[in-house]
Amino acid sequence: MLTGKHKRNTAGFYDFKVLLFLPGMSPSGIRARLGLRHGVLEFNGPGVWITVLADQVSLRPGGFDGRQWVLSWHTETGPASALLKGEADMRLMRSMASPGLAAQIEQALKIVHRRKRRFQWWIGALSVAVLLPLMAVGLFWLNSERIAGWAAGEISVHDERRLGRMLFARIEPGLKLIEGGPALRMVRELGGRLTQGSAYDYRWYLADSPEVDAYALPGGHVVVFTGLLRLAHSAEEVAGVLAHEVQHVELRHTLKNLIHDQGWRAVLSVALGDMGGSVWADMAHRLGTLEYGRDQEREADLKALESLRRAGIAPHGLVDFFEKLARMEGMGVALLASHPASAERMRNLRAAIAAQGGYPAQALAYDWHAIQRSLRD
Amino acid sequence: MAMDAIDYDIFGDDMQYVEIELDPGEAAIGEAGMMMYMQDGIDMDTVFGDGSAAQSGVLGKLVGAGKRLLTGESLFTTVYLNQAEGKRRVAFSAPYPGKIIPVDLSQIGGTLICQKDAFLCAAKGVSLGIAFQRRLGAGFFGGEGFILQRLEGDGMVFFHAGGTIAEKTLAPGESLRVDTGCVAALQPSVDFDVQYVGKLRSALFGGEGLFFARLTGPGRVWLQTLPLSRLANRIIAAAPSAGGKQVGEGSALGGFGGVLGGDKR
Numbered sequence: 001m002l003t004g005k006h007k008r009n010t011a012g013f014y015d016f017k018v019l020l021f022l023p024g025m026s027p028s029g030i031r032a033r034l035g036l037r038h039g040v041l042e043f044n045g046p047g048v049w050i051t052v053l054a055d056q057v058s059l060r061p062g063g064f065d066g067r068q069w070v071l072s073w074h075t076e077t078g079p080a081s082a083l084l085k086g087e088a089d090m091r092l093m094r095s096m097a098s099p100g101l102a103a104q105i106e107q108a109l110k111i112v113h114r115r116k117r118r119f120q121w122w123i124g125a126l127s128v129a130v131l132l133p134l135m136a137v138g139l140f141w142l143n144s145e146r147i148a149g150w151a152a153g154e155i156s157v158h159d160e161r162r163l164g165r166m167l168f169a170r171i172e173p174g175l176k177l178i179e180g181g182p183a184l185r186m187v188r189e190l191g192g193r194l195t196q197g198s199a200y201d202y203r204w205y206l207a208d209s210p211e212v213d214a215y216a217l218p219g220g221h222v223v224v225f226t227g228l229l230r231l232a233h234s235a236e237e238v239a240g241v242l243a244h245e246v247q248h249v250e251l252r253h254t255l256k257n258l259i260h261d262q263g264w265r266a267v268l269s270v271a272l273g274d275m276g277g278s279v280w281a282d283m284a285h286r287l288g289t290l291e292y293g294r295d296q297e298r299e300a301d302l303k304a305l306e307s308l309r310r311a312g313i314a315p316h317g318l319v320d321f322f323e324k325l326a327r328m329e330g331m332g333v334a335l336l337a338s339h340p341a342s343a344e345r346m347r348n349l350r351a352a353i354a355a356q357g358g359y360p361a362q363a364l365a366y367d368w369h370a371i372q373r374s375l376r377d
Numbered sequence: 378m379a380m381d382a383i384d385y386d387i388f389g390d391d392m393q394y395v396e397i398e399l400d401p402g403e404a405a406i407g408e409a410g411m412m413m414y415m416q417d418g419i420d421m422d423t424v425f426g427d428g429s430a431a432q433s434g435v436l437g438k439l440v441g442a443g444k445r446l447l448t449g450e451s452l453f454t455t456v457y458l459n460q461a462e463g464k465r466r467v468a469f470s471a472p473y474p475g476k477i478i479p480v481d482l483s484q485i486g487g488t489l490i491c492q493k494d495a496f497l498c499a500a501k502g503v504s505l506g507i508a509f510q511r512r513l514g515a516g517f518f519g520g521e522g523f524i525l526q527r528l529e530g531d532g533m534v535f536f537h538a539g540g541t542i543a544e545k546t547l548a549p550g551e552s553l554r555v556d557t558g559c560v561a562a563l564q565p566s567v568d569f570d571v572q573y574v575g576k577l578r579s580a581l582f583g584g585e586g587l588f589f590a591r592l593t594g595p596g597r598v599w600l601q602t603l604p605l606s607r608l609a610n611r612i613i614a615a616a617p618s619a620g621g622k623q624v625g626e627g628s629a630l631g632g633f634g635g636v637l638g639g640d641k642r
Binding site: 019021023026027028029030031062063064065066067068070072078079080081083115116118119122 | 484485486487490508509510511512513515525546547548549550563564565566567568569570593594595596597
């Protein structure tokens, strides 16, 4: 407890630095040293030397912050006091003081400790009050994927279909839908083969646009752009892409991502049936920029391979088409933006096809040239 | 710690500046942004922390700087060192109407506690620190908040406060009840606490709020008549763009008086 600033004086006692306030002396206090011996306080400063009986002195914590130590006593000409520095000084003084003064010091230390605890308690309570909401937000943010998944699970297929209908109604005016022809027929037939036994009621649309893109809305609205068909070399490739998109619907990826994006607004509006327009407009807008996560892509790929196998369609078209896209990286291919075709994904796809083993698959009997011709018209 | 002894002059009435005379080799520290002018030969150097020798090492400097951030001071202090052969002068101006108060720390026991933002300039060697108000009542209702500024050393310091300054000396045990927010600076020996105004009627309608700040001696206190926040509130309340009401300034024409006076834009 003895620190460097306590020095033994010539008489062999410890000195304490104090600021001494005496009647008739500087009202701002004078610097002095306090010695303690045999129940007597001895103050020694420039031009001052006084002694006070320890029994006449009272001590309390005070000062601007309640943590300074103030000794006070009465002189013949008025009250006097001395300001001590620090708790270390007090403890040292307690060990040397007379029983009366030691008891006072003890009392004062207790008061200060009580105040300290109360102060810390308050600060603690304040920090908790500030931090709790922050932590809640942080937790929400960290678990947003899981929460979105849970929320998606709470939405019934019926509501999902309704959501899909509303979204499609928003998108439809911006699409130049092709109403017939061999290309649309092929998409419908392939889609029908791939979605046999599904709980969703699929609708297939072909939109006239040079963009290489296809997307699936929640509830089973699948839109394919003619640009994608033109880039494809065979019906198997188209089937691969459709199988993949269908899985995003089946696995509710689009729904989850939309909820993740739109947060509780979407959940609440679906749950409460509040079909305020802005949410849907936002969602429709976001559909174009949604990006599927790596896990979602892997999941959809694997399921797509399964569905291709069930439908008896050769699986290579899927990987061929996405590899073709990967080579076009940087050319602004819309499908690539939402379905990143990383080298890893391609490797996994090939490995999965190999693991699946061969199965009898008939070549799809579509007149590819006729289809391409119909698109060019 | 050797402090630089400095001579100074304070100019102005209610919007003051202080001119400090530096002997060759002497230096002063100033709050960043408060310098008004300086003569040739004074070298201005910005240091991290407060430029006192007490903080050595990178860590110590960082801690000091962190504390300054808490008190609302800038991270850097500027040291004005006289590199010339003769005496040179540097001046610091107060940021808002009020007074600049010179205090010789060696005369008051070496420590001065002042409200944050009050520091203006000082002799080099004075250390700037923070002092926490650890009394909850005083922190919440005393008008000065929980964070105060601690100026330590043996040299001259200059701080700044709003309005006119009343310097009071309190004998041991003598106390003074003060409107909250009016305490500009005090010696650490002065007990600072809050006191309920006492009567419900006064608390509600007295206009002084629920609490007084109660200052108990021994020691010196500096009270300001016009805390900046009060001035700011009055200005905002009177500013039409902030939703205040146009006051006719005694014109019989009321609001039209302003049109005639040409102060309406």
